[in-house]
Amino acid sequence: MNTRVLGLRANRPATHAASHAASHPGTHPVLQRRQLERLSLAALLALMLSVALLSIAIGPVAIPLAEVLHTLGALAGLPVAEVAPQHEAVILSIRLPRTLLGLLVGAGLAVAGAAMQGLFRNPLADPGLIGVSAGAALAAVSVIVLGGQGLAFLTQALGPFSLPIAAFAGGLVTTLLVYRLASRDGRTSVTTLLLAGIAINALAGAGTGLLTYLADDQQLRTLTFWSMGSLGGATWPEVGSAALLIAVPLLALPLLARTLNALLLGEAEAGHLGIAVQRMQPLIVALAALAVGAAVAVSGIIGFVGLVVPHLLRLALGPDHRLLLPGAALLGGSLLLLADLLARTLVTPAELPIGILTALLGGPFFLALLLRWQRRTA
Amino acid sequence: MKMDVRPPVDAGSTHTLEAAGLCIRRDGRALLDDLSLSVAAGEVLAVLGANGAGKSTLLRTLSAELSPGRGQVRLNGRPLSAWPARELAKRRAVLPQHSPLDFPFTALEVVLMGRIPFGGPSSEDVHRAARALGEVEIAHLAERRYTTLSGGERQRVHLARVLVQIWDPLPEREPRFLLLDEPTASLDIAHQHATLALARRWARHDLGVLVVLHDLNLAAQYADRVAILKAGRLLAVGAPEAALAPDLIAEAFGLPVQILAHPELGCPLIVPRADPSSAPRRPALRAQASQTTQTPDHREL
Structure with a gap:
């Protein structure tokens, strides 16, 4: 009883200070919020790790969490208990590469989406909607279908990287x-942005369709995977090439967070704040395209991740890119893994293409955003 | 008619933001035509002119957003092109007419962006930003989302943002400059005056203000000097009493005006000449003007 009263008393000066915070820099709401923000990034990291563990544990062969942890521990060189070799094989050759690929692709798409929204100064920009994914897919499909003939010089010159590099281009x-x-x-x-997206999606779709028409049976199977998106083909080499390419934008874009913040004010205004806009914009475009291209190269077209993830984060944490970009990487990876988990468990033993799943969830989300945006600007 | 009241171009001056012989052509049309003008530290210079006279182009050239085809802009004696972008940003801030910002930052966060040239926002920056919001009388909106503010409130948030950008004196009191592009456009009359009074207050010995205005009377009341542009050329520049002459205003705007003396301040008070045919019917006034022709319907009223 006594302690509770004391607790109440101790709390009062704190709330009093908060209400007068504007005059005391140390306790200003902005600074208090910054601590909360750090906490929320830690929470997102915890979410991502737990989803990753679940993604490794759940599947046609259920593996106990303890064994998952033991296998990962053994990988890290820790002295841990032996794991059933069959389970270890499933984890190492199937679940772990797929999980890592999902994290990379989700993080890459979400960060690229956030960066493009900053670049376009519009929260509705998404690599899928504005045609970037389709353009990357068209380039990748060209390499698949024409790689043996017209584009043979390319595939010979670039080797295993020809697909991701084509997608990036x-x-x-x-x-x-x-x-x-x-x-x-x-x-x-925004109108031009979305209309241009429609046109480019249609053009790239036509190109992909034409190539589909030219493709042989074996190529057709691969092409289906491109148009609907899947993490199904995850192998270690793919994880390696994706990691190499996606790591660059994942690390570099958060360093450009202040530039992206300034760009939201307008290009001229960013220039007045001392930002080298003419140099920074192409850099951001290239980094975002690299993330999308690499993601498309290993997983096909997975839409809406770049739209939904930054939007959810802005609702919770505000639009500051210094928080948004790392947050998008963490939440993007988590959400894509969750979607993949659903895609491969909903209709076992078959598998839904994950791109269909994200479109089913993201489409209505986008429509709701569009309606709200329309109402606000009307 | 071109008045020869231009200031002599002093290339060696280190306390001005000065444009010398600016020429900018777009699509065969001269936006700026051999224009020379300078703002000195400590003064408020109002730039006036009809729509399309080149006011915004001048401001965009002075802020290094546009580079002139011919001529040069120097800040504190150095050509703009010789300043690193970030150093320039510490010496002059620019208030845009409109900002396309459409993301839900809080008002305080928007103001804090003014500190970008100085590195990451520190707790002192938060303190500065809160005080800047106080300067523009919206301290109570600090935690409101920018997207929920009215047009006038947004404009004042941006004014606070450009204030924190040049908040502190520079080493050796090197002059700073504030360029305001129609800062009163979306403000009510009280806040129009508050904004110009703020510009007046900030024009200290190491800070010069250039403000693009449409309201001649605001310029007459608050500016040390006014510059009148016409078709990309400088028509006149000087103290309001000299430059705001009826013939110059008529030439610049195509509007006949009468100049009275402000009843309290003594500065020029510009009143457009009346065109009775476009005035609403005001029986009482007409009655005063011609007392002999009072008509019966007036008595009924």
Whole structure:
């Protein structure tokens, strides 16, 4: 009883201080919020790790969490108990690469989405919606279908990296194209942005369709995977190439967070704040296209991750890119793994293409956003 | 008619933001035509002119957003192109007419972006930003989302943002400059005056203010000097009493005006000449003007 009264008394000066915080820099709400923000990043990290463990444990062969932890411990060189070799094989050759690939692709797509939204100064930009994923996919499909013939010089020159590099180039070209179309005098028109996305998606779709028509039976199977998206083909080499390419934007874009914040004010305004806009914009475009291209190269078109994840984070943490970008990487990885978990367990033993699942969940989300945005600007 | 009241171009001056012989052409049209003008530390210079006279182009050139085809802009004696972007940002801040910002930052977070040239926002920066919001009389909106603010409130948030950008004196009192592009456009009349009074207050010996205005009377009341542009050329520049002459205003705006003396301040008070045919019917006034022709319907009223 006594302690509770004391506790109440101790609390009072604290709330009093908060209400007068504006005059005391040390206790200003902004600074208090910053601590909360650090905590929320830690929470997102914990979420990602738990989802990753679940993703390794759950599947046609259920593996106890303890064995998952033991296998991972053994990988890290820790002296841990032996694990059933069959389970160990499933973890090491199937579940772990797939989980890592899901984390990388989800993180890459979400960070690229957040960066593009900053670049376009619009929360509705998404690599899938504005045609970047489709452009990357078209380039990748070209390499698959024409790799033996017209583009043979490319596949010979670039070897195993020809697919991700082609996807990156396709993504880069489409991002630049959309940016050119939708930006005038440092202002971005959302209408033009989305309309350009429709046109580019249609064009890239037609190109992919034409290549599908030319493809042989074996290539057709691969192509289906591209158009619907899947983590099903995850192998260690794929994880390696994705990690190598996606790591660059994952590490570099958060360093550009302040630039992206300034760009939200407008291009001229960012320039007035001392940002080298002409140099930074192409850099951001290239980094975002690299993330999308690499993600598309290993998993096909998985839409809406880049739209939904940054939006959820902005609702919870605000639009500051210093928090948004690392948060998007963590939450993007977690959500894509969750979606993959659903995709491969909902209709066992078959597997849903994950791209269909994210479209089913993300489509209505996007429509709701669009309605709200329309109401606000009407 | 071109008044020869231009200041002599002093290339060696280290306490001005000065444009010398600026020419900018777009699509065969001269936006700025051999324009020379300078703002000195400590003064408020109002730039006036009709729509399309080149006011915004001048401001964009002075802020290094546009580079002139010919001519040069120097800040504290150094050409703009010789300043690193970040150093320039510590010396001059620019208030845009509109910002496309459409993300739910809090007002305080938007103001804090003014500290970007100085590195990450510190707790002192938060303190500065809170005080800047006080300067523009919206301290109570600090934690409100920018997207929920009215047009006038947003404009004041940006004013606070440019204030924190040049908040502290520079070493050796090197002059700072504030460029305001129609800062009163979306403000009510009380806040129009508050904003100009703030510009007046901030124009200290190491800070010069250039403000693009439409309201001639705000310029007459608050500016040390006014510059009038017409078709990309400087028509006149000087103290409001000299430059705001009826013939110059008529030439710049195509509007005949009458200049009275402000009843309290003595500065020029510009009143457009009346065109009776476009005035609403005001029986009482007309009655005063011509007492002999009072008509029966007036008595009924």
